[in-house]
Every structure is written in C-alpha cells, then in structure tokens.
Amino acid sequence: MPVVIALLNAYSGLAACSTGFVLNNNILIIAGSLVGASGIILTNLMCKAMNRSFLNVLFGGFGAVSGEEQEEEDIYGGKVKSTSPEEVAMLISDASKVVIIPGYGMAQARAQHAVRDFTNLLESKNIEVSFAIHPVAGRMPGHMNVLLAEVDIPYEKLKELEEINPRMAEADVAIVLGANDVVNPKARTDVDSPIGGMPIVEADRAKIVVVIKRSLSPGFSGIPNPLFAAGNTLMLFGDAEEMIRKLISAVKKA
Numbered sequence: 330m331p332v333v334i335a336l337l338n339a340y341s342g343l344a345a346c347s348t349g350f351v352l353n354n355n356i357l358i359i360a361g362s363l364v365g366a367s368g369i370i371l372t373n374l375m376c377k378a379m380n381r382s383f384l385n386v387l388f389g390g391f392g393a394v395s396g397e398e399q400e401e402e403d404i405y406g407g408k409v410k411s412t413s414p415e416e417v418a419m420l421i422s423d424a425s426k427v428v429i430i431p432g433y434g435m436a437q438a439r440a441q442h443a444v445r446d447f448t449n450l451l452e453s454k455n456i457e458v459s460f461a462i463h464p465v466a467g468r469m470p471g472h473m474n475v476l477l478a479e480v481d482i483p484y485e486k487l488k489e490l491e492e493i494n495p496r497m498a499e500a501d502v503a504i505v506l507g508a509n510d511v512v513n514p515k516a517r518t519d520v521d522s523p524i525g526g527m528p529i530v531e532a533d534r535a536k537i538v539v540v541i542k543r544s545l546s547p548g549f550s551g552i553p554n555p556l557f558a559a560g561n562t563l564m565l566f567g568d569a570e571e572m573i574r575k576l577i578s579a580v581k582k583a
C-alpha cells in the first residue's frame with residue numbers, strides 16, 4: 330500500500346507538470362517534475378527494500394493470499410498448541426533437566442534478572458539447569474553471554490552448540506525464551522531459506538519444548554518456524570520477563 334501511495338503521488342506530480350506545459354507555466358512544470366521524479370525514486374527504493382519487483386508489488390497480492398501467508402498457514406494452521414504458566418510449572422516440577430535457550434526476545438524484555446531468579450528456584454528443587462547459547466542469538470556477538478554474565482549466571486552453565494546439541498534429547502523441558510531463528514529447524518530442512526545451512530540449537534530434540542514469545546511473528550530472518558507447530562511444542566504467549574515471573578510463582582505453588 331505505501332508503494333502504491335508513493336506511485337500515485339508521483340502521478341500527481343506528472344499531471345501537474347503536464348498542466349504546466351498546457352498553460353505554459355514554468356513554475357508548474359518545475360514543481361510537477363520534482364514531485365513526479367521524487368515519487369518515482371521513492372517507489373523504486375521501497376521496492377528494492379522489499380526485495381520485490383515493481384510489478385510484483387503492484388499486482389502480486391491482489392485477490393490472493395501471498396506466498397508467505399500461505400506458507401505460514403501450511404506450517405501453523407490448526408497445529409499450534411498454547412499453554413499457561415501453571416501447566417508449564419507442572420511439567421517443570423516433574424523434570425530433572427531443563428535447558429533454557431535465550432534469544433533476542435530475552436534482551437528485548439530485559440528478562441535476565443527474572444531468568445536468574447527462575448534458575449535459582451529450579452536448582453533449589455534439584456532440577457539441573459543449563460543454557461544453550463547460539464553464537465548469533467540476539468543482535469550482537471556474545472549478546473546472550475553478556476546479559477547472563479550481568480546477572481551472575483555461572484559461566485559453566487552456558488553451553489555452546491557442539492556441547493548442548495548431542496545432549497538435547499536428554500532435556501525433559503527446553504524453554505525457548507524469545508529465540509526464533511536460532512532454533513528454526515528450517516535451517517536443516519530447507520537449504521534455500523535465508524537461514525538454510527545455519528547450525529541451530531536443536532531444541533526440537535528435547536522431550537517437551539516450551540516457547541515463550543508474544544506471537545507467531547517471525548524473527549530477524551522473516552520466515553515461519555515449524556518448531557512452533559511441532560507435536561512436542563507448547564507456546565506460552567507473552568512478554569519474556571512477565572512470563573518467567575509468572576512461571577516462578579506457578580512453580581512455587583506447584
């Protein structure tokens with residue numbers, strides 16, 4: 330829609346320019362050309378930023394669900410199961426190994442302090458907690474390490490991919506906290522996707538996966554995530570900090 334508006338703006342400039350020629354009015358010709366040219370440049374820039382051709386933007390979406398929407402419908406349609414903090418607390422109470430996989434959403438929600446309190450609570454109940462750290466989780470190298478170090482999570486609890494992936498199947502519960510691309514199985518299954526071939530945290534191999542995020546929105550790469558619709562995945566929709574705090578009180582009551 331913004332592309333179409335920019336294009337219509339450009340047309341209004343071209344119309345003013347043509348009127349200027351008919352009326353022999355230089356100001357109309359100059360002003361109209363400026364509006365027309367800038368509108369066309371803006372339209373072109375917006376198409377480039379969307380990585381789509383001009384004709385595709387104009388005619389691609391009319392009367393049909395776009396390819397991306399269709400793909401989301403195929404992956405998620407009727408398969409996503411949402412859960413509550415109380416249900417997750419019951420699952421955690423029966424667990425002996427929990428792996429937390431933090432991502433950009435933990436940073437966005439500033440949930441690291443709640444995560445530290447949650448970790449301490451689980452350990453007081455003799456539940457082993459470790460953190461799976463993906464090298465590009467978040468928005469800068471070492472982002473997760475910095476946040477977890479800030480709240481004194483011991484360094485030995487932070488596990489790199491090579492160490493955690495072979496042991497992921499032993500995890501009773503994997504908690505994906507505001508991460509998306511770094512746990513997306515499409516990296517393994519779809520080499521043509523933007524993350525094709527990227528090593529991931531293999532959260533899907535855990536017995537139960539709990540994903541904490543606010544919606545089914547994609548992450549940085551902009552693609553849907555089949556993990557959210559997997560048979561062993563439960564979605565806990567909400568802000569990362571708020572949900573971890575709710576989990577803390579639910580685990581205390583469980």
Ligand code: NAP
Nearest residue numbers: 432433434465467468469470509510511543544548549569
């Ligand atoms: P991601 O794929 O960008 O996904 C982050 C998820 O966090 C989103 O899907 C979002 O879902 C959720 N989120 C945002 N705010 C939240 C909140 N307040 N509470 C709960 N969830 C929240 O993040 P990632 O898995 O960490 O992957 C990082 C991506 O960034 C990779 O694609 C990587 O290549 C790229 N990248 C990394 C670096 C680096 O150096 N680390 C640099 C540039 C780019 P909702 O909106 O549904 O909540």
